[in-house]
Amino acid sequence: MIIDFNAYVGQWPFRRLPARTADEVVSLMDRHGIDLSVVSSLSSALYIDSHEGNIELIEEIEQNRKRFIPLAVLNPKYPGWESDLDGCIGYGFKGIRLYPQYHNYALTDDECLKLVSRASEMGLAVSVPVRLRDGRGRHWMDSARDLKLSEVEQLAKRIPSSRIVLLESRDVANTPITECQNVYFETSRMTSVLGGEVTKLIQSVGASRIVFGSGMPLKYALPALLKITLLDEPKEVKDRILCSNASSLLGLD
């Protein structure tokens, strides 16, 4: 079984995507043998009220609910996030995803600390992408920064009860953030057969804090899959990365 911890449904205004609807994303999942995708609303990155994207996401995945695990995108700088968070439980969200680059805040801002603290009290995992696209070719209206590892590290230390899944990171092996036991790492941008970052990370943090993610439908899924399937690691380790770690994080066991 494969769980993709880094997937999206929705609109991305800067480039035409080959898959935008839930049905189209399911087709991509089927093509790659991905059973479940942990998704958040891509539209929420730029909606002024990100919670509207959450509602849209739930409506969109309704017909394919068994294939998706929704994460709510909340903006702690925008009013009403507390009640939006409470409402997310009823909608079936299993965690939250933050886009601080697009919502113009730092992870260590007081409001964000409150949000992460409260979500963690509710048992929700918190996922944060370092970025949603490569900045070298960014659209002129898209000035979002790449997240710094030190910012994530500070958040993890300030809220030790949180479980933070860092998406789209690279060059993390043997950096201080790996010492934060409450930080998990998604592998889509890491080197594997050449450079061996995934292997180094397994050696440094153990296989239990690493999860597979693709970045679909912003990115092709196969490169990320190859990074795990071609690893010189036992099947048990690959299974943890491809499935069981994500399953534990999301309370699916």
Added chain:
Amino acid sequence: MTPESLVNAADKLGIDILCCSTPIVKGMPTPEEFRASNEDLLKAMKDYPDKILGYCFVNPGYQSESLMEIERRIVEDGMLGVKLYNQYKCSDPVAYPIVRKTIELRVPILQHAGYITDPVEAALQPNLSNAYDIAYLASLFPEAIIIEAHLGGGGDWEWALKNLRKARNVYLDTSGSVVDAGMIEKAVRYLGAERLLFGTDLSMEEGVGKILDADIAEGDKQLIFGENMKQILERRAR
């Protein structure tokens, strides 16, 4: 990264031949420096004669030395073409003698390139060639074979495709860490699979995965993975 680790990674991914270069990416390398860099590559070629082919890297600012180095590396050492980096824009007349030499030897130029939209990143490479520069150069030298490097590592790749569409003697390699979904399909739509060359730029899974994953004809994948480059390599021997 060593030649051995690169070859091992290529073997895992089913890559038969690696067309490599060893450009000096900062400053204005002197003839002594680019000769030494090519010597390193030649050693790797000798260590892995069935696996590694080499592009000869030169700095066009040293014209006579560059032309001598190209002659030596291609004719005597069997290198496959010329690599130009970011010391000068390829549209700068300083590059023209190099282009003429590659036409004479019937070999390609692999041009490091990109259209970087982020101003901070762009400032790091003020003489970075882009697809417009390459298309211009190609129009001046229609007999030249020019390869624009790294569709997936040169910033706004859609901008590159639009500029290269009519530059018929320009190929585009697909390498780089960027794996934006739809990139290869659009490249095939704009340039045709006949003008695309598979590459990694050391982003190994990305390089292979984006071609395999693309929603294009199987025959087009075979062209991109090797058939097109094979024709370029055979051109020299004719």
